Amino acid sequence: MVMPNRWRASFGPHLLLAVLGGAGPAAAGPPPDVPAAARPPNIVFILADDLGYGHLGCYGQTRIRTPRLDRMAAEGVRFTQVYAGSTVCAPSRASLMTGLHQGHAVIRGNSPRVPLRAEDVTVAEVLRRAGYRTAAIGKWGLGEPGTSGIPTRQGFDRWFGYLNQQHAHDSFPDYLWSDEQRVAVRKGAFSHDLFTDEALQFVRGQRGRPFFLYLAYTIPHANSTARRMDSPGDAPYQGEPWPAPEKALAALVTRMDTDVGRLLDLLRALGIDRDTVVFFTSDNGPHREGGVDPAFHRASGPLRGIKRDLYEGGIRVPMIVRWPGRIAAARVSDQVWALWDFLPTAAELAGAAAPAGIDGLSMVPALLGRPQQNHEYLYWEFFEQGFQQAVRADRWKAVRTAPGRPLELFDLAADPGETVELAARHPDVAARMEELLRTARTESPDWPTRGSPAGRP
Incomplete structure (x- = not known):
């Protein structure tokens, strides 16, 4: 998924690293009987x-x-x-x-x-x-x-x-x-x-x-x-x-x-x-x-x-x-x-x-x-205990533990243990993360966002 340009600008150049190395994928793999040195x-x-x-x-x-x-x-x-x-x-x-x-x-x-x-x-x-x-x-x-x-x-x-x-x-x-x-x-x-x-x-x-x-x-x-x-x-x-x-x-x-x-x-x-x-x-x-x-x-x-x-x-x-x-x-x-x-x-x-x-x-x-x-960004959602969401973009991580609850914002570079909540100190970042939580997903009929399916794995 490609993030809109406004996100690229908002998070700054440190968020997106250009591809400087590594070959792209080829169209097809080799047949089974090629020499070992040429096989993937x-x-x-x-x-x-x-x-x-x-x-x-x-x-x-x-x-x-x-x-x-x-x-x-x-x-x-x-x-x-x-x-x-x-x-x-x-x-x-x-x-x-x-x-x-x-x-x-x-x-x-x-x-x-x-x-x-x-x-x-x-x-x-x-x-x-x-x-x-x-x-x-x-x-x-x-x-x-x-x-x-x-x-x-x-x-x-x-x-x-x-x-x-x-x-x-x-x-x-x-x-x-x-x-x-x-x-x-x-x-x-x-x-x-x-x-x-x-x-x-x-x-x-x-x-x-x-x-x-x-x-x-x-x-x-x-x-x-x-x-x-x-x-x-x-x-x-x-x-x-x-x-x-x-x-x-x-x-x-x-x-x-x-x-x-x-x-x-x-x-x-x-x-x-x-x-x-x-x-x-x-x-x-x-x-x-x-x-x-x-x-x-x-x-x-x-x-x-x-x-x-x-x-x-x-x-x-x-x-x-x-x-x-x-x-x-x-x-x-x-x-x-x-x-x-x-x-x-x-x-x-x-x-x-x-x-x-x-x-x-x-x-x-x-x-x-x-x-x-x-x-x-990386995105997660989880339904077993109600609808929870999380997103990570560069050093920032946002978690919402249930619909209607406040967004929690953490700086993983400084605080990988997520001990200091920063949403009030960085409202601009929190707003961007809120937008990602809204746009990073599509609805699923099997996992509606209101409530969660019964059963415990």
């Missing part, structure tokens, strides 16, 4: 569930051990200002898949269960057309059985996992979905382990053709129905004097860290390490469920808020990207971007064209350490 990179996108900005060692965590993700950050780039698509699961994933922010996406909440439409173009469809073999493994949440929203009808060649996001919160399920078939799961099997095994098997099976693996882990999300943390155990934290839910959560984060390491080790063993871009991030901020207190492990780090908030702790997420030989090691970037930028980023990596009319920008220049075009 494999793309792996790992999405954690309810992992907070402060849950990883490389983001300041001191209790929970994450050596493999810390090493991944040391071997690649760690971003400090990346945002989820939403503050809860399904809408965040919809933005990731379609390149649309929540003011334009077809899915804007966990309830009602609206599926992706046949006409929606996903990142998997873009990459499959470019010659990629595509797989989605883990938690989907964007279409119930038989609808247009299931992964195999949205560009994925292979699908294994949970369709329904609430089902995904039972980590010891009776069944999962394999492509479009419901399959029984052996009693006591921990679904996260099944997803890791399936992902490793998929990677081993790709020969001579680029692949896209979307690995959507379900941990460290709580079992919301049973109101507990589902975990096979609390190692290596069994000796810690912590509440049981906090030990279980820490064990889940460390287990996921280990399995990310297994995947990276496999890429190296197969000799495709330097031909594969790996992204790791989370779908939203940390939860207060299953007996967990997010303050115990400082799950949001220095940020205010948690899951279901549009303050930074609810939507700012870790993002680590690794591509040996192309992304400089041990780099830290404060580039501002969001999960809806992944689609155009993947398209450029694949040499493919991104769909017209999306909200995302390619972040390939930022990945490679080149000058990057900035967003004019």
Whole structure:
């Protein structure tokens, strides 16, 4: 979306950075049998569930051990200002898949269960057309059985996992979905382990053709129905004097860290390490469920808020990207971007064209350490607790927690913890942000702005 010229003038030249580097997308990808040196990179996108900005060692965590993700950050780039698509699961994933922010996406909440439409173009469809073999493994949440929203009808060649996001919160399920078939799961099997095994098997099976693996882990999300943390155990934290839910959560984060390491080790063993871009991030901020207190492990780090908030702790997420030989090691970037930028980023990596009319920008220049075009603004809305909105433009962030409530304005450059409200001191900026809250969105019949759909994800 292009901001009217009056916004460009009002926010000043520091808001908009011209594109000084990075190649534009090409028209089509290579055929599957081209030489390896000429092929575009494999793309792996790992999405954690309810992992907070402060849950990883490389983001300041001191209790929970994450050596493999810390090493991944040391071997690649760690971003400090990346945002989820939403503050809860399904809408965040919809933005990731379609390149649309929540003011334009077809899915804007966990309830009602609206599926992706046949006409929606996903990142998997873009990459499959470019010659990629595509797989989605883990938690989907964007279409119930038989609808247009299931992964195999949205560009994925292979699908294994949970369709329904609430089902995904039972980590010891009776069944999962394999492509479009419901399959029984052996009693006591921990679904996260099944997803890791399936992902490793998929990677081993790709020969001579680029692949896209979307690995959507379900941990460290709580079992919301049973109101507990589902975990096979609390190692290596069994000796810690912590509440049981906090030990279980820490064990889940460390287990996921280990399995990310297994995947990276496999890429190296197969000799495709330097031909594969790996992204790791989370779908939203940390939860207060299953007996967990997010303050115990400082799950949001220095940020205010948690899951279901549009303050930074609810939507700012870790993002680590690794591509040996192309992304400089041990780099830290404060580039501002969001999960809806992944689609155009993947398209450029694949040499493919991104769909017209999306909200995302390619972040390939930022990945490679080149000058990057900035967003004019980032926008979020959330309906579960009434209609909430947030917008970020350059250093300024505005939040409205309910219709009719005063706008809250924060200067994130000076106050990333959103502790000092500035609307009265900067009425001109507040007025511009009010206008963005009005113009950055279109109405949705499924998520009316008065009230919100029933149901808690």
